[in-house]
Amino acid sequence: MSTSSTIAAIATPPGLGALSIVRLSGPESRTVARRLLPSRARRLLEAGRIRFFSSFHDPITGERIDEGLVHVFVAPESFTGEDGVELHGHGGRIAPERLLAATLAAGAVVAGPGAFARRALLNGKLDLLQAEAILDVIEARSEGLHRQAVYQLAGALSRRIEELRRTLLETLAILELQIDFPEEEAADAAQDVSARVRSVREQVATLLGSYAAGGVLRHGVRVVIAGRPNVGKSSLFNCLLGEERAIVTRHPGTTRDAIEAEMSVDGILLRLVDTAGIREARDEVEAIGVELARRQLEAAQVLLIVLDGTVTVAPEEERLLEDARARPHVIAVTKSDVAEGDVYDYCCSYMSKSVNGDQSSEALARPIQTSAVTGQGREELLRTLLRAATEGVRFDARTPALTRLRHKQLLESSLPPLDRALEELGSVRAAPEKVAADVKDAADAVAGLLGAVTSEDVLEEIFSSFCIGK
Numbered sequence: 001m002s003t004s005s006t007i008a009a010i011a012t013p014p015g016l017g018a019l020s021i022v023r024l025s026g027p028e029s030r031t032v033a034r035r036l037l038p039s040r041a042r043r044l045l046e047a048g049r050i051r052f053f054s055s056f057h058d059p060i061t062g063e064r065i066d067e068g069l070v071h072v073f074v075a076p077e078s079f080t081g082e083d084g085v086e087l088h089g090h091g092g093r094i095a096p097e098r099l100l101a102a103t104l105a106a107g108a109v110v111a112g113p114g115a116f117a118r119r120a121l122l123n124g125k126l127d128l129l130q131a132e133a134i135l136d137v138i139e140a141r142s143e144g145l146h147r148q149a150v151y152q153l154a155g156a157l158s159r160r161i162e163e164l165r166r167t168l169l170e171t172l173a174i175l176e177l178q179i180d181f182p183e184e185e186a187a188d189a190a191q192d193v194s195a196r197v198r199s200v201r202e203q204v205a206t207l208l209g210s211y212a213a214g215g216v217l218r219h220g221v222r223v224v225i226a227g228r229p230n231v232g233k234s235s236l237f238n239c240l241l242g243e244e245r246a247i248v249t250r251h252p253g254t255t256r257d258a259i260e261a262e263m264s265v266d267g268i269l270l271r272l273v274d275t276a277g278i279r280e281a282r283d284e285v286e287a288i289g290v291e292l293a294r295r296q297l298e299a300a301q302v303l304l305i306v307l308d309g310t311v312t313v314a315p316e317e318e319r320l321l322e323d324a325r326a327r328p329h330v331i332a333v334t335k336s337d338v339a340e341g342d343v344y345d346y347c348c349s350y351m352s353k354s355v356n357g358d359q360s361s362e363a364l365a366r367p368i369q370t371s372a373v374t375g376q377g378r379e380e381l382l383r384t385l386l387r388a389a390t391e392g393v394r395f396d397a398r399t400p401a402l403t404r405l406r407h408k409q410l411l412e413s414s415l416p417p418l419d420r421a422l423e424e425l426g427s428v429r430a431a432p433e434k435v436a437a438d439v440k441d442a443a444d445a446v447a448g449l450l451g452a453v454t455s456e457d458v459l460e461e462i463f464s465s466f467c468i469g470k
């Protein structure tokens, strides 16, 4: 990367804040920074000081524009692996922009999105999984995804993938030996190859199994609130969000559109959707709202059915309960502060008809009495929603979860060649050339996760550690 340009960007978010950082990376970083500094600070820079306080100046007019810390990074000991400088000036609207403009006037070029991480990748400071993890650490909206991303950034997933790739490359080396020296200990070698390929196949399957958990961590779970108008859906929605309300968006369209908000419960993001009530529409606008609500219900991962505890259950509610049987759902009976309990009793007897003695779904299916006025049942409802949202999803602390479709697709694409290789190995006269081609394909797919293709040099490196004709 010695021929690369020197890039500059504001690394902190826009808005008012005490400090802001302008970051430089590239061979000319110190030269660029030097042009912004007064002579005393230039001497410090030239003497090799890596951190000092200074004023910052416009490199053309000499005007003093700010003051702050200068951090110097020397290649390869930096995030990007290149020489770099950070200028810590003041925050706000004007100061960071002026400081950035000064670095550009001094010879830096403006950095594109992700340019620093890309350089880190090119210089081998990170692999692609870790580069993706940086983005997740920054963008995570739930503690669960954040925790997973920090783990991935530290290389947990990379190590697993690297191991798989290494095993496949070693397998390839054994196969090459078989091709070159077919008469030597062929049976032993074939067994060794089978065991390795089978082990990789199993580990790939385990990792793929973590994608469901990864999906829950990344996207959260969509909980759609359903019920007749005026049963207390919106009140319950607000009560659930309480202080933990994250983002509320009102979808444009009719006044009866859905409202969506997110909250994090035990590190898992619940995406609550409050819909228009389900009932026979009286006019066209309402018909649109009701139709939208039905579509929301279709897209729900968990249904939160809300019944009014003060009135008897209506036929459309019976239909709603009936339709919900086949999918993850939780029933809340609202207005418990004024309700008599008849609706709750009805729901309990309804549920007992549906659970067939299955313990876990029984616990899940038990209706919950809530009140938006007193907050009764809120905690229990949140816990039950979380349980419904994560039912059947295994969170395994020992397996770093796959959180991206890219990971899943690449790993999936390694399965057919692995299966073909196993099939060939199982045949009486297995052709090592055929097996080798499939193992190579699988290795390439796996390597794709790390952002690396299995180049000839890597193969050479691995093979050279083997002793030929031992």
Ligand code: GDP
Residues within 6 Å of the ligand: 227, 228, 229, 230, 231, 232, 233, 234, 235, 236, 277, 334, 335, 336, 337, 338, 370, 371, 372, 373, 374
């Ligand atoms: P939605 O149409 O289903 O969203 O129902 P709303 O949340 O707008 O509530 C309908 C009416 O029921 C309003 O007058 C609320 O004040 C009242 N309400 C909602 N929840 C409760 C509750 O838990 N207790 C009592 N006493 N009234 C409630």
